[in-house]
Amino acid sequence: MDKTKVSKKINDVSPSFCLAKWLQVTIDLVNGTTHSCHHPKRHHIPVEGLEDNPSQLHNTHFKKQQRKLMLEGVRPPECVYCWNIEDTPGEHYSDRFIKSSDDWAWPYLDEVKKRDWQDDIKPTYVEVMFDNTCNLSCSYCLAEVSSSIYGEMEKHGPYSVRASDHRMIQGPLKRYSQEENPYIKAFWKWLPELKNDLEVLRVTGGEPLLAKETNELLEVLQKIDFKKLSLSINTNLCLPDKILDTFIEKSKNILKTKKIKSFDLFVSVDTYGKQAEYIRKGLDYDLFIKNVKRFCEELPNGRVIIMCTYNVLSIVGFKKLLEEVLELKKSYGNLVLDLSYLRDPEYLKASMSCSSLKSIAEDDLHWMKQHQTDDGDGYSSHEVNKFARIVNWMKDSSNKKEMSNIRGDFFSFINEFDKRYNSSFLETFPEMKEFYILAKKNKFLQTF
Ligand code: SF4
Numbered sequence: 259m260d261k262t263k264v265s266k267k268i269n270d271v272s273p274s275f276c277l278a279k280w281l282q283v284t285i286d287l288v289n290g291t292t293h294s295c296h297h298p299k300r301h302h303i304p305v306e307g308l309e310d311n312p313s314q315l316h317n318t319h320f321k322k323q324q325r326k327l328m329l330e331g332v333r334p335p336e337c338v339y340c341w342n343i344e345d346t347p348g349e350h351y352s353d354r355f356i357k358s359s360d361d362w363a364w365p366y367l368d369e370v371k372k373r374d375w376q377d378d379i380k381p382t383y384v385e386v387m388f389d390n391t392c393n394l395s396c397s398y399c400l401a402e403v404s405s406s407i408y409g410e411m412e413k414h415g416p417y418s419v420r421a422s423d424h425r426m427i428q429g430p431l432k433r434y435s436q437e438e439n440p441y442i443k444a445f446w447k448w449l450p451e452l453k454n455d456l457e458v459l460r461v462t463g464g465e466p467l468l469a470k471e472t473n474e475l476l477e478v479l480q481k482i483d484f485k486k487l488s489l490s491i492n493t494n495l496c497l498p499d500k501i502l503d504t505f506i507e508k509s510k511n512i513l514k515t516k517k518i519k520s521f522d523l524f525v526s527v528d529t530y531g532k533q534a535e536y537i538r539k540g541l542d543y544d545l546f547i548k549n550v551k552r553f554c555e556e557l558p559n560g561r562v563i564i565m566c567t568y569n570v571l572s573i574v575g576f577k578k579l580l581e582e583v584l585e586l587k588k589s590y591g592n593l594v595l596d597l598s599y600l601r602d603p604e605y606l607k608a609s610m611s612c613s614s615l616k617s618i619a620e621d622d623l624h625w626m627k628q629h630q631t632d633d634g635d636g637y638s639s640h641e642v643n644k645f646a647r648i649v650n651w652m653k654d655s656s657n658k659k660e661m662s663n664i665r666g667d668f669f670s671f672i673n674e675f676d677k678r679y680n681s682s683f684l685e686t687f688p689e690m691k692e693f694y695i696l697a698k699k700n701k702f703l704q705t706f
Pocket residue numbers: 276277278279294295296297298336337338339340353354357
């Protein structure tokens with residue numbers, strides 16, 4: 259789609275308008291929170307009125323206020339992810355345009371324009387979390403999302419960083435039992451109402467393949483026609499074969515009955531090998547790659563999307579991951595690389611790295627461009643552009659004093675993380691020794 263045309267039509271509605279605020283939603287049914295899109299912070303869904311109007315899982319009063327701001331041309335502060343990209347020098351397309359031009363959004367532009375900001379609207383893209391049970395403890399993840407991290411924080415308490423509530427427990431592990439949970443009940447009631455409109459349903463976690471509701475969903479989708487639907491399931495792929503066998507079997511059945519349009523498996527890794535295992539504690543990199551190949555082979559009609567949340571620990575090993583994915587792409591036409599940048603916690607974000615680390619990212623982008631092809635064997639322009647956006651964002655210089663504080667937090671976090679998980683940052687990332695020393699110096703200059 260012509261990017262200039264898209265941005266003009268979107269900006270004609272208002273310079274802060276974004277279809278994702280209306281049509282895309284991420285709902286955490288365990289903690290009762292919602293956000294649109296997934297970049298802004300989550301906010302609470304009131305239980306009152308939910309039984310009568312389950313669309314409140316998406317259409318909260320708070321979200322309607324953000325839609326109102328967008329229609330008035332005011333930038334909602336919660337969408338800073340996009341404003342950061344749009345404010346970097348040069349011409350850049352933020353997710354506001356990328357998401358708005360997606361297949362689940364663009365055809366609905368005129369319909370959304372006709373609606374009042376106060377109206378309830380049916381989303382076309384729903385991401386849902388049924389359960390927070392997770393076997394991994396990724397460095398950037400939160401106690402409310404992963405039961406393993408919940409256990410870590412319960413045992414050790416907060417990290418000594420300035421935002422000490424990061425990763426911390428915000429409430430009980432589960433406010434409701436899965437059976438009594440009003441948000442899960444509302445979701446099952448609401449889901450059939452979406453059958454004609456839903457283009458994407460994405461199940462996230464926790465680890466979704468450990469949630470019984472994921473299996474229930476697969477059964478529902480064998481019975482009700484969701485003709486436009488692309489079903490997407492997130493998984494860390496580090497699970498026993500028995501769980502994967504059942505899941506693959508059910509997924510094959512759904513594709514066979516043609517009750518949905520397509521199937522995508524989203525799997526996560528942020529860099530290569532041992533360094534990836536350091537970022538995502540509990541990840542077994544070799545098992546991950548083995549299972550990527552297995553899904554590509556066993557579900558040839560589905561796509562496997564490797565999601566990479568690019569962060570400061572991704573940088574030094576990233577080229578090897580790019581090389582590995584390129585090799586896999588040559589064998590499997592259904593494999594895609596999807597890149598986003600980590601914003602939170604800020605002490606792990608790639609933009610606070612030093613100039614020598616940033617130049618590695620630039621070299622990797624150059625290498626990726628050299629392997630860009632349109633025949634499916636190399637990286638697509640979409641994949642390359644996503645990395646180019648990240649590298650551009652990393653170049654953006656920020657307040658030096660603030661950067662020094664953030665690096666000081668990095669030093670505190672890494673040392674504590676190593677103690678908790680019996681790991682060694684310097685042994686795993688010898689290439690980052692210089693940056694580690696810089697962060698140590700910054701720690702001693704840190705101002706609170
Ligand atoms: S403006 Fe950006 S952050 Fe906000 S909803 Fe749209 S895509 Fe998401």
